Amino acid sequence: MKTLVHRHLMTLQLEVDFGRTRRIGAIASGYRGIAQVTGGSFTGERLSGKVESGADWYVIQPDGTLLIDVRLNLNGEDGVPIYLTYQGAMRGRGDAMARFAKGALLDPDEYSIVVNARLESGDARYAWLNALTLVGTGTQTLSGPIYEIFEIGESLT
Template identity: 55%
Template sequence: MTNLVHSPLMTLSLTVDFAAMRMIGQTPAGLRRIAPVTGGTFVGERLNGAVLPGGADWVINRPDGVMVIDVRLTLETDDKALIYLTYQGRFLAEPEAMQRFAKGALLDPADYSLAVTARMECGAAQYNWLNNAIIVGTGQQTATGPLYSLFTVG
């Protein structure tokens, strides 16, 4: 049996318009909000470009204190190929840190854990390999939106 290895795929930086966040409200699953993603960039050895406006993060703050994220984005590579990126994950922190986060505070990375699993779809032949990639990542909070390190596994 071979060991699974991970390889760096890209660093993904998102710009989120927190002021335009839509409050759906309390649902059976938790507090639902939708945060618009207005742009960003991605940089990697085989993949570089811009995050196009129009994506969003469909966030749920569950009753147990966990923030669940569900993000859908369109990426445009430097050579103009379009890629659909979707990822799901969770933001974990102690209750006190989550309260500060909810008020807009920047947390120390040691105070939380942000992890995701992702999928990509692309019709451009040069990026066909993305359609079968297993992608995982970790993230950091910034003032303008999350910053992710994404890796392929396999």
């Protein structure tokens, strides 16, 4: 049996302008909105830089689950453009998601955020990013989420 291993790639901290959230409204699968990402940073042993811009095209399902669909423009610390996209969900216990929807800062034990991610770059120095399989976990803050992003695979070199 092969073992699935993981290695920390980066910590991603996003700045979200919640005041500029575009509320699309009720749709068949819940409630659609678009939250603007105005900045942030990412740091790791092999990858660091700044978040330029992006957004989360989210859906709040009737049970309160927040479906996440984020696309970001990143700049490596050397100025190389990198694209990051991730999808996932934030789920809470009890009334946690109802309180979150009203702007409450939740205790980390009340919810989970799990995402799968993909990085892309056309620069030869960052070609290794294009083949990575990535997963992450998130933490809510008042200024935006913080994610720990991990590379996963059968063996990591």
